[in-house]
Amino acid sequence: MKTAIALVLTVLLQAGNANAVDGAGNSALEITATAEVEIKVKAADGREEVKRVPAAQVPPGVAVIYTLKAQNKSDKPAGDVVVTDPIPEHTEYVDGSVSGDGTKVTFSVDGGKSYGAKETLKVRGEDGQMRAALPADFTHIRWQFEKPLAPGESRAVSFHARVE
Amino acid sequence: MLLGSRVFARCWIAPCALVLLCLIGARPALALGTPAGTPIANTATVTYDIGASSFTQSATAQFTVDERVDVVVTWQDATPVLVAPTDVDRQLTFLITNTGNGNEAFALAVDTLLAGDQFDPTNGRAYIDANGTTVYEPGVDPLYQAGVNDPLLAADAARIIFVLADIPATPLSGDRGDAELRATSLSGGVTGTIVAGAGDGGTDAVIGGGTSAAIGSYLITDLFVSIAKSAVVLDLGGGSTPAPGSTITYTLLVTPNGVGAITNLVITDLLPPFTTYVAGTLTLNGGPLTDAADADAGDVGGTTPNQVTVALGNVAGGSLPQTITFAVTID
Numbered sequence: 001m002k003t004a005i006a007l008v009l010t011v012l013l014q015a016g017n018a019n020a021v022d023g024a025g026n027s028a029l030e031i032t033a034t035a036e037v038e039i040k041v042k043a044a045d046g047r048e049e050v051k052r053v054p055a056a057q058v059p060p061g062v063a064v065i066y067t068l069k070a071q072n073k074s075d076k077p078a079g080d081v082v083v084t085d086p087i088p089e090h091t092e093y094v095d096g097s098v099s100g101d102g103t104k105v106t107f108s109v110d111g112g113k114s115y116g117a118k119e120t121l122k123v124r125g126e127d128g129q130m131r132a133a134l135p136a137d138f139t140h141i142r143w144q145f146e147k148p149l150a151p152g153e154s155r156a157v158s159f160h161a162r163v164e
Numbered sequence: 165m166l167l168g169s170r171v172f173a174r175c176w177i178a179p180c181a182l183v184l185l186c187l188i189g190a191r192p193a194l195a196l197g198t199p200a201g202t203p204i205a206n207t208a209t210v211t212y213d214i215g216a217s218s219f220t221q222s223a224t225a226q227f228t229v230d231e232r233v234d235v236v237v238t239w240q241d242a243t244p245v246l247v248a249p250t251d252v253d254r255q256l257t258f259l260i261t262n263t264g265n266g267n268e269a270f271a272l273a274v275d276t277l278l279a280g281d282q283f284d285p286t287n288g289r290a291y292i293d294a295n296g297t298t299v300y301e302p303g304v305d306p307l308y309q310a311g312v313n314d315p316l317l318a319a320d321a322a323r324i325i326f327v328l329a330d331i332p333a334t335p336l337s338g339d340r341g342d343a344e345l346r347a348t349s350l351s352g353g354v355t356g357t358i359v360a361g362a363g364d365g366g367t368d369a370v371i372g373g374g375t376s377a378a379i380g381s382y383l384i385t386d387l388f389v390s391i392a393k394s395a396v397v398l399d400l401g402g403g404s405t406p407a408p409g410s411t412i413t414y415t416l417l418v419t420p421n422g423v424g425a426i427t428n429l430v431i432t433d434l435l436p437p438f439t440t441y442v443a444g445t446l447t448l449n450g451g452p453l454t455d456a457a458d459a460d461a462g463d464v465g466g467t468t469p470n471q472v473t474v475a476l477g478n479v480a481g482g483s484l485p486q487t488i489t490f491a492v493t494i495d
Binding site for chain 1 (some may be wrong): 214224
């Protein structure tokens with residue numbers, strides 16, 4: 001053991017995999033969803049570094065990093081790829097945490113019925129007046145891939161959500 | 165009846181609409197944290213086309229919410245509790261609040277040997293409030309015994325804890341004596357550690373602030389009020405003979421002594437028998453007061469028949485004496 005783990009989190013990957021098949025019975029995309037947290041690990045020389053480990057148990061107040069990876073296992077390009085991810089109950093989207101190169105990102109504040117650019121979204125405030133949406137108002141995130149996913153290519157999108 | 169029914173129906177429309185708006189407008193927010201053991205699953209959906217066919221796939225990531233252990237102790241008395249030397253069983257009031265997200269039991273500790281004060285209270289003990297009152301009730305609120313009745317609090321729950329201590333004979337007026345109440349989670353008190361399996365439902369317990377303490381204070385006071393009463397007699401001939409028709413002017417000199425605050429100080433003085441109050445002669449510090457019981461500080465016969473009543477309110481110990489005067493005639 002060259003490293004001492006300051007913060008011990010049980011490492012248990014609970015990621016789901018699901019594969020669709022086309023009409024010919026061939027796998028198309030391989031989809032992997034992961035939830036991770038960042039922990040501080042103290043190396044033998046005393047330096048601390050931040051490491052990502054799969055999230056199994058997370059206390060309130062900690063941000064979870066959700067990543068969805070799509071890999072094209074087929075020999076044909078996959079077009080119009082759209083990833084839709086609800087922000088889970090008991091968590092709140094961390095402002096500015098969304099990422100996804102080569103994708104157009106939109107948010108929903110109405111449970112996934114409609115999507116729009118973050119700045120354009122409005123919700124009705126407690127005073128009955130419409131106001132700009134806050135990170136806590138977002139219910140879903142959607143990534144639209146700008147280009148088809150070529151055979152063998154994989155791409156990941158992610159966001160952070162804090163446990164309430 | 166028909167008209168009445170219509171009005172009734174209309175009244176119901178508005179509240180219904182309001183409720184709907186609230187449901188849409190706000191996601192439910194938990195005051196204090198997601199309960200320990202709650203599973204949080206996230207299922208992402210991917211749609212895509214290959215050739216002319218469309219496909220939908222999904223994948224799920226899941227984790228469980230750990231118990232976060234957090235406790236906050238606060239001292240509830242707004243100001244130091246005023247005591248006198250040799251007092252026994254004097255009460256300080258504390259509140260312990262479980263600010264974590266699970267059920268948690270706490271060990272209590274009282275420390276009266278603190279530095280930075282002028283005397284150490286003795287015989288410090290903790291009593292657990294049994295019924296939500298903020299005053300210690302002997303025989304009702306049990307003595308805290310470690311390991312026997314460690315208070316168990318649900319998430320966000322709070323409990324009043326009384327610290328009782330005795331005051332030694334030696335401190336002087338103005339001396340302060342402190343006592344600390346500390347609550348420490350039985351799951352562990354070291355911030356930043358994780359206790360595997362110690363949380364609710366077998367989750368890990370993450371020690372956020374597993375221990376918390378607050379300090380309360382006693383203040384020795386020699387507060388007392390002294391009243392000096394004097395009388396000047398003026399007879400009808402200009403002399404000072406007390407005879408029927410003579411006027412007696414009384415002066416009450418009220419002096420607040422000691423250190424601290426005297427609250428709700430009221431001075432009363434019964435009119436002597438066989439005398440009659442001279443209307444309009446009541447004064448406080450040289451200013452006239454009306455005889456009626458009204459907005460000003462004093463009255464004669466209004467609050468209590470045949471009595472002078474002057475309410476001085478909250479007065480600081482050691483502040484300047486206050487003078488009350490009134491006159492009577494001898495019947």
